[in-house]
Amino acid sequence: MLQNIRIAVDAVVFGYQNAQLYVLLIRQKFGQEQAYWALPGGLVHDDEPLIDAVKRELQEETNVAVNYLEQLYTFGDDTRRDSRNRVVSVAYFALIDSSKTNIKAATDAENVQWFPIDEIPALAFDHNLIIASALERLRAKLTYQPVGFDLLPSEFLFSDLENLYCTILQKEIDRRNFRKKIMSFEIVEETGHFSDKKEGRPAKLFRFNKAKYKAMQKDGFLFEIKFA
Amino acid sequence: MLQNIRIAVDAVVFGYQNAQLYVLLIRQKFGQEQAYWALPGGLVHDDEPLIDAVKRELQEETNVAVNYLEQLYTFGDDTRRDSRNRVVSVAYFALIDSSKTNIKAATDAENVQWFPIDEIPALAFDHNLIIASALERLRAKLTYQPVGFDLLPSEFLFSDLENLYCTILQKEIDRRNFRKKIMSFEIVEETGHFSDKKEGRPAKLFRFNKAKYKAMQKDGFLFEIKFA
């Protein structure tokens, strides 16, 4: 008796802009869930590694290049997820510098959109659940891995980094303590450039030294941020 | 074009006894990997949630009842994992009180065995890789979730708990600091019973108050153990 289950991949792509966290959604084109927005994703090809399937779907459907991609969880306990054929979905978790992303350049601009995390509509299948799970992962990761930088431009303001943490973790953060902590890791450095905003004192631009982080990580360094 | 990929589940079941960490393996019965030991697992039925598939396979193949079970990772990047048909494996991570487990009661006693973690032979498919990944998860979880108790009998000695941590994390632990830390959580309590070992001073038996932990967890309590 042959198995009759399909394997799909879906991606939760997070972006951050204007002190808000966004998720990338596409409009369903086929199937009986057409009316709904959904996560980018689709069926895996027979000879295609899962990770390649996600990259392909992201490329085809949204034309974005992600900074960070990892497997999230496999959703396969609801056997009636799709009413026609059972589909098990391997969900992925992605971060992107949304300032560099031009969705309109994609073929499907009309059907690809950023949604603020607290304005996600009812989605196809169990995609709302998948997003909830991804958000949980993001919040956890922020505190023990330097993934926040993957949501920011390569040169960023310290205040952006701080706001990113406040926004996503929904906590108030003491500016001085936060800066002290991040600086103590010695993985963020000044670029010598300055913000060109017209308001207030000009702010230094910083960059994340990923190579240095990787090297320190090998020597047992642990990135960790806690809050009151 | 129909997809030609199978979905299997595999379980890494950890047990702890005599200051050693064990993994439960079975001897392959079918297929061209017959000569090898492998993780318990098998193909998912069409109408069966993934989690039920794992439980069924564990029941059928090993007859053990696990204390803890969670999804680990989905291995599906090696498209030639199985040379006949592509199989994507959703791996699970399980903990068991091995003192209560009677493997010999299972139908397949000859073909089910505990292997010390550092004496795992070359296994079928990518199962060695899956075990490595599970071990990493176990080590991480020990430090931020009270999963160690799921490897111990319901009443245990403090020295057992301490040894479990030393053994699995391969670190030396200060007995006094460790006890102080665990006790400060107030989730471990005396049972009033004593060990019946004949050597040395009789030792108190403790139990993990899971209900209390769950309640505290809701109020924001975080279990966390660090080491020097």
Add this chain to the structure above:
DNA sequence: CCAAAAGTGTTGATACTACACCCATGG
């Protein structure tokens, strides 16, 4: 000179590390 955001230090409280001796039992 005013508004707006950037930048910066200190102090008290808390948690972590290191460390060594006495206790209760069985033989």
Add this chain to the structure above:
DNA sequence: CCATGGGTGTAGTATCAACACTTTTGG
């Protein structure tokens, strides 16, 4: 009385939390 493992306290150090004023620019 000896061997074996069980059980306990303290002091120094490092980290965390709380807190407010000065600086630089544009208008």
